[in-house]
Amino acid sequence: MANSLTQLIQSNKARLLDLWIQKQLTSDSLRDDLMSNDELRAQSEELVNALARSLTEENIDQVDSIQFDEVFEILSGISVYRAQQGFSPRETGLYIFSLKDAILDLIRQEITDPARLFEESVRINRLLDSLGVVTFETFIKGREEVILRQTEEISDISTPVIQIWEGILALPIIGTLDSSRTQVVMENLLQRIVDTGSNIAILDISGVPAVDSLVAQHLIKTVSATRLMGAECIISGIRPEIAQTVVHLGIDLSNIITKASLASALKHAFAMSRMAVKRIDVDKKAL
Amino acid sequence: MDKIPILRMGPFLLVTIQVDLYDRLALNLESDLVQKVHQTGARGVLIDISAVSIVDSFMGRILGNIASMTRVLDAETVVVGMQPAVAITLIELGLSLKGVHTALDVERGMALLQEKLDWDTDVADDDGDNIE
Structure with a gap:
């Protein structure tokens, strides 16, 4: 050896x-x-x-x-x-x-x-x-x-809070809303409300595939939390199918402002903050 | 013993809570505030809780109580500057503070109270020529 x-x-x-x-x-x-x-x-x-x-x-x-x-x-x-x-x-x-x-x-x-x-x-x-x-x-x-x-990374990028106007935040939600995601959405939204001093938040749910009673409860929670902070929350992007399910399930969204599209929600937000978008007449001045 | 100061600002009362509110302190605040509203005939109460980071169901109830009590005495209550964590906690506890008005900061809270007061006086005198 x-x-x-x-x-x-x-x-x-x-x-x-x-x-x-x-x-x-x-x-x-x-x-x-x-x-x-x-x-x-x-x-x-x-x-x-x-x-x-x-x-x-x-x-x-x-x-x-x-x-x-x-x-x-x-x-x-x-x-x-x-x-x-x-x-x-x-x-x-x-x-x-x-x-x-x-x-x-x-x-x-x-x-x-x-x-x-x-x-x-x-x-x-x-x-x-x-x-x-x-x-x-x-x-x-x-x-x-x-x-x-x-x-x-997915959960970070899936909940962007966008400031679309001074005092107006928009939060497009894409994908299914579950409890942990709602928590992230809520925290992000509330933090941004504090950071930007916005008093209107638009929650756009056109990218949410289905709304059941649990998702609706999460949405109601988010809206109530924003109200507690002193801001108003508008839910937009409700598709006809979702409207049907919500009513069939007997979910009460009557004390939440709901709009069909993000555009009409923005219009409502402008009205709430006493602003108006005006078309400028160019024809006479330009010539 | 600690006492939370209640300041008078024109027709409104301003309360800034700078310490963590324990039960006894909250109860004292409730009775002091109602007394003060009665004494001064204030038309609005503004409670700033921006420095409060911990909240429990008792405190949530006290805020609700204060709002209901002052409403009986014809004064509106606005809670301002709630921290996100506090808002989430209250929602999870199932307390949505119905009847309490909220605003983002003291400035907006004051504006809200003023608006309500103006609206009240508008209704009261039909001329509607009150000062802006």
């Missing part, structure tokens, strides 16, 4: 890296459209170096020892990066498993005794499998982060 497995890996680091890179470059899962080959090489080199550094004859069978933290950290970084770049789980999995192939190739060349070869292969398999598990865990975590960020 002059040449232990760890020594073998450490002294043949460069060869191992070459083997691995070669495997990756010839593999089907190579995605040079997502990541350049130089970048791939740099990442792989970092991982191989870290692995060679932390690997000792004692800890090779104990993958949860703290000496592997560095390896896991680098691996997690690569995995999250790949998740964000849009690599498929298969490609990420093949990436780490091709390292196993590379190491196995290496020891097959170096160790001739079949019994020892088998013994060392099992150990390498065990180590690399646990690295694979870590890769997948962090890959999924990375994906989840992407999804979470997108969800947040």
